[in-house]
Amino acid sequence: MKSRTLAAPMLGVLFLGLLAASASADAVTHGDLLLSDGYVRAMPPDAPVAGGYVTIANKGSQDDRLVAARSPRAGAVQIHEMTMNGDVMKMRELPDGLPVPAGGSVELKPGGYHLMFMQVPTPFAEGETVETTLVFEKAGEVALPFAVRAMHAAPAAHQGHASDHSGH
Amino acid sequence: MSAIPDTARQSVGNLYRAVWRWHFYAGLLVLPFMITLSITGAMYVFRDEIDNWYHADLKRVQVQDSQRLAPTAQVASALDAVPGTAVKYTDPADPGASTEITVSTDRGKMAVYVNPYNGLVLGAMPDRSTIMWTVRTLHSFKYFGTWTRYLIEIAAGWSILLVGTGIWLWWPRGQKGGIVSVRGRPQRRVFWRDLHAVTGLFVGFFIVFLAVTGMPWSGVWGGKVNEWANGNNFGYPDGVRVNVPMSGQKLDEVAKAAWSLEQARIPESVGHGTPITLDDAVAAFDRLGLHRGYAVGLPQKPEGVFSGSVYPDDLSRQRVVHLDQYGGQPLLDMGYADYGPLGKWLEWGINTHMGQTFGVLNQIILLAACAAIVLLAVSAAVMWWKRRPSGSLGVPPLPTDRRVFRGLIAILAVGGVIFPLVGASLLVMLALDMAYVRLSRRNPAVTT
Numbered sequence A: 001m002k003s004r005t006l007a008a009p010m011l012g013v014l015f016l017g018l019l020a021a022s023a024s025a026d027a028v029t030h031g032d033l034l035l036s037d038g039y040v041r042a043m044p045p046d047a048p049v050a051g052g053y054v055t056i057a058n059k060g061s062q063d064d065r066l067v068a069a070r071s072p073r074a075g076a077v078q079i080h081e082m083t084m085n086g087d088v089m090k091m092r093e094l095p096d097g098l099p100v101p102a103g104g105s106v107e108l109k110p111g112g113y114h115l116m117f118m119q120v121p122t123p124f125a126e127g128e129t130v131e132t133t134l135v136f137e138k139a140g141e142v143a144l145p146f147a148v149r150a151m152h153a154a155p156a157a158h159q160g161h162a163s164d165h166s167g168h
Numbered sequence B: 001m002s003a004i005p006d007t008a009r010q011s012v013g014n015l016y017r018a019v020w021r022w023h024f025y026a027g028l029l030v031l032p033f034m035i036t037l038s039i040t041g042a043m044y045v046f047r048d049e050i051d052n053w054y055h056a057d058l059k060r061v062q063v064q065d066s067q068r069l070a071p072t073a074q075v076a077s078a079l080d081a082v083p084g085t086a087v088k089y090t091d092p093a094d095p096g097a098s099t100e101i102t103v104s105t106d107r108g109k110m111a112v113y114v115n116p117y118n119g120l121v122l123g124a125m126p127d128r129s130t131i132m133w134t135v136r137t138l139h140s141f142k143y144f145g146t147w148t149r150y151l152i153e154i155a156a157g158w159s160i161l162l163v164g165t166g167i168w169l170w171w172p173r174g175q176k177g178g179i180v181s182v183r184g185r186p187q188r189r190v191f192w193r194d195l196h197a198v199t200g201l202f203v204g205f206f207i208v209f210l211a212v213t214g215m216p217w218s219g220v221w222g223g224k225v226n227e228w229a230n231g232n233n234f235g236y237p238d239g240v241r242v243n244v245p246m247s248g249q250k251l252d253e254v255a256k257a258a259w260s261l262e263q264a265r266i267p268e269s270v271g272h273g274t275p276i277t278l279d280d281a282v283a284a285f286d287r288l289g290l291h292r293g294y295a296v297g298l299p300q301k302p303e304g305v306f307s308g309s310v311y312p313d314d315l316s317r318q319r320v321v322h323l324d325q326y327g328g329q330p331l332l333d334m335g336y337a338d339y340g341p342l343g344k345w346l347e348w349g350i351n352t353h354m355g356q357t358f359g360v361l362n363q364i365i366l367l368a369a370c371a372a373i374v375l376l377a378v379s380a381a382v383m384w385w386k387r388r389p390s391g392s393l394g395v396p397p398l399p400t401d402r403r404v405f406r407g408l409i410a411i412l413a414v415g416g417v418i419f420p421l422v423g424a425s426l427l428v429m430l431a432l433d434m435a436y437v438r439l440s441r442r443n444p445a446v447t448t
Helices: A007-022 B010-044 B047-054 B071-081 B131-139 B147-170 B189-217 B221-230 B278-288 B341-353 B359-387 B402-418 B420-442
Strands: A028-030 A033-041 A050-058 A064-070 A076-085 A088-093 A098-100 A105-108 A113-118 A129-136 A140-149 B085-090 B099-105 B108-114 B121-126 B246-250 B265-267 B295-297 B305-310 B319-324 B330-335
Touching (some): A064 A076, B010 B047, B010 B131, B010 B359, B010 B420, B047 B131, B071 B085, B071 B108, B071 B121, B071 B278, B147 B189, B265 B305, B278 B319, B278 B330
Antiparallel strands (some): A050 A113, A064 A129, A076 A088, A076 A113, A088 B121, B085 B099, B085 B295, B099 B108, B108 B121, B246 B265, B295 B305, B319 B330
């Protein structure tokens, strides 16, 4: 059971991510790139950072790369990756950005690649739109709105036994 | 029996054989434990260094000039990444450390690491699953279950017996070497005998010290002594004024407590109204002067409290403060100075056992002691192998005069009463030895 300790909350996030993905969102075309379903999660009152997600498709014949992002609502936006190694979850910045292969697509989603909106003076509230600019190595800058969606609910669907509270 | 001079009187020879026999038995049983205890112990002495290196991605951050974010913001960030209930906030011990936030999820407790400067979650893993927590449970054998811990308690008792009998065997009896020097070459048994004896002479003190100071953690003796010594006054030292309602929850369940505070219970808030925030509580703990790196147990119920606790290398800075979650006033505030003389000595012993008392020197001396203990075990195994007749256990021969066992048994009896589990194991070994002797008489092929 140990190996599943972390999986549940992560699954909860993933699950909501899938739900969110199924909702329609405005897609933006820029050259060969199609950006769709951009959203950020609403922030709890005290939270300093928020995750952002979007799907980027590259219909061209040239590889491209997401190298930076920014938003007037945040002091900084970083490109991050979440990885799971056994029970250990790690989040790290991708300093070289994120490749978008020719003819392929990359999905920024909970539990994987994502954007981190940092230094957010006014927390994102559900129903708002957060203007965000993504910077690509070749395609240049693309502005698109990120919808603010509800925070993930408690992963009630995955309640197992409330076991192993001893922490040994 | 090259170590015994030919001129030795018969009685000395008899006693020598008896002591040697028990040294052999004790060694045979304890040898594997000595090796695992030494290796895990030597690692654990450097736990902060190793954990900070092995888990650097989670535990270390770039030092920044900017102010740290408020604790509530960091907790919110952690809960955003790992949904659940925050149960503990651990203050970064130094400017390059991350904040550890313990989150209770439906799959157990998770340790979530947050960069205090920007609020980014660095990662998460099950609580107490760092490499050094694993090493700690391997050291105590808790890793393998409750019962296996008793083996460690027996091993500790037997290791003291080993030192006592070993020193007796080492005691110079007119031989030309092997006192503080090593004779012969590695091909010869005397080389290994001397290496073992001389190493043992120097490391014997440390073995006894580590065995004795390790005993408070043991399953039977340590558990009973802890209950007896700390079971009063809700688990606080006698001098500490406890005049607030106490909950049934123990501090140790929230944040690992010092040995003397394992029975300490968490008090209940007496106030009403609007609770103070974690930020207020942390500000109060800072104002009260808790050593950096303190853990804050968060209130989980209306009568819960903010429990600040810290057990730094500097013993005198051990501190536990419980704050009323409404008024923010300390309900109970105690430090090392509140322990009685016995408690102070005991905590000093434990602190030194863990390599914390004398800084790096403490760590290096213990590392050297651990290396020497491994050398003792290896040289013991080699000298036994070289002496061992083929196809036999190679138990040292029985003394011709059995009366010499009386003194030995008397010593074992005293030790056995103080440490019952060790005493019980000695009785079992004595019975096995007698059975072995009988078997050998009936079947001479087994004789050594």
